[in-house]
Amino acid sequence: MPLYVDMGSMIHLTLGRIELDWGKNSGFTDHSALFRPGDLTTIPYYYAGDSDDPECAHLPLIQRWENFSYRLITEMKEGYSAPLGVVARRLLLLGYTDAYCREDFEWHADDGCLSHDFSFDELKAILASADFSAAQLSPEKGADDLASFLSTYVLPRYGTDAPKRLRQAGGDGGEVDGLGAYSVIRLLANNPTAQNLPITWQFADVADGGWAPRATFEAPLRQSSRFLIVTEGSSDAQILKHGLRLLYPDLADFFDFVDMQENYPFSGTGNLYNFVRGLISIKIQNNIVVVFDNDNEGVFNWERCARLNAPPNMRIVKLPDLNRFKSYRTVGPSGEHLGDINGKAAAIECYLDAGPDPQVRWTSYDHRRDRYQGVVVGKEALQRAFLDQRSVDPNYDYTGLEAILAMLIAECVSITEAEAMAVLEAERIDGYANNAPKTTPE
Structure with missing residues (x-):
C-alpha cells in the first residue's frame, strides 16, 4: 500500500x-x-x-x-x-x-x-x-x-x-x-x-x-508479446480460439489466428507445409506456432517441416498423442475393430467430447506411410456442439482440448523464455564490459 x-x-x-x-x-x-x-x-x-x-x-x-x-x-x-x-x-x-x-x-x-x-x-x-x-x-x-x-x-x-x-x-x-x-x-x-x-x-x-x-x-499487448497460431484449416483455428476463451480467458489476448473466414488461405496440410517454408525464407519476426493434426496426413507434413531449419521464434508441432486414442472404435472395409488412431486419424475433433461411444471411419490408404487415413464420425456435429458453448459446461469433457492448449502454451512459453534469457545474457555481457578495468595505451 x-x-x-x-x-x-x-x-x-x-x-x-x-x-x-x-x-x-x-x-x-x-x-x-x-x-x-x-x-x-x-x-x-x-x-x-x-x-x-x-x-x-x-x-x-x-x-x-x-x-x-x-x-x-x-x-x-x-x-x-x-x-x-x-x-x-x-x-x-x-x-x-x-x-x-x-x-x-x-x-x-x-x-x-x-x-x-x-x-x-x-x-x-x-x-x-x-x-x-x-x-x-x-x-x-x-x-x-x-x-x-x-x-x-x-x-x-x-x-x-x-x-x-x-x-x-x-x-x-x-x-x-x-x-x-x-x-x-x-x-x-x-x-x-x-x-x-x-x-x-x-x-x-x-x-x-x-x-x-x-x-x-x-x-493492447505489443505484437512482440503475442503469438500467431497457424493451423491446417479454419475449423482447427476456431476450436483453439474458442477453447482459449472458455478455458484460459486470462491468456486469450496473447494469441492471434489467421483469417478464419471462407477464404482461409492455408487449408490443407500441403499448403501449410509450403507456407512454413515461406515464413522461414523471409525470416519472419513474429512468434509463430504451427499446429498439424495428429492424423496420417498431418503427421507426414509435420515430419517434413521438422526437417526444415525453423528460426527460434517458430515452433512446429502436431496435436499430442493421447492414451485414450490407443483403443478407439474404428470401422473400415474389414469391419469394426478397436485400434490406435494416434498418428492416423486423430484430427482436432477427436479431442472434443465425442460422447460415450465415438467412432473413426477409415477412408483412404496412404502409400507414403503405409497406413490408412481416418476421420471421426459426425465431426461437424462435434464442432457445433463445442463452438455453441458460451461458458464452461460442467458436464462436458474438456480433457482432450486441455491437453492441446497445455502443449500450445508450453511451446509459446519456450519461445519467450529463450528470448528473455537472451536479453538477460546481453545485459550480463554489457555489464561485464562496462565494469571491465580500463587500460592505458603504452
Missing part, C-alpha cells in the same frame, strides 16, 4: 499492501502486459495526511518509525487490479519462468551485487510456504516493502533458524536484492495464501499529471 506525498506523480505496482515496484513522473516501467483489458477498474489510492490536522482526525493514524506518523487518506481512482494467480500465468507467456528468475538472481549473486548471501532455493522455499494472508489490503497496517514484510510476518515463525541475513537485507531500500517484481510474483505462483491477493498498478496520478498519455495504460 504505497503512500503518496508531495514528491511528484508516483506510480506503483503492489501485491496487496506490499510495494513491488514504483516510478515517478515519466520514469516508470510499463506493466500493462500483466493485465487484461477487463482488469481496468476503480481501486484505492493512499496518501499521507498531516497527523495533527483536525480535519483528518477521523482518518486512521499510522505510526511509522519513531518520530513519524500520518493520517491515511484514501481516494478511489482508476487503475489495474488482478489476482496474483492470473498475473503469474501471464508472466509465463512473457518469458518470466522459474528458470529465468533463478538465472537473474544467480547472475546478481555471481557479480557480487547482493547485500546478502542466501540462496535462490532458500528464498524460493520461504516464498512458497509463507503465510501471505497478512498482506491483504488493510488501511490500518500502512505500507510495507517485501523485505520488511518477510522480516515482520514470515521469518519469526522460523525461530532461531530464521535466515537473519535476509532480515538484514531490508535495512535501507527494503528490496530483496536480485529479486525483481516479476520474480516475486512468479515465486508466489504456487503459494495458496497469495493466489487471490490483488496485484495492482496505480497509474492514475502519472496519467492525470500529463507524464504519459492515458492510451499508454490502455494499449
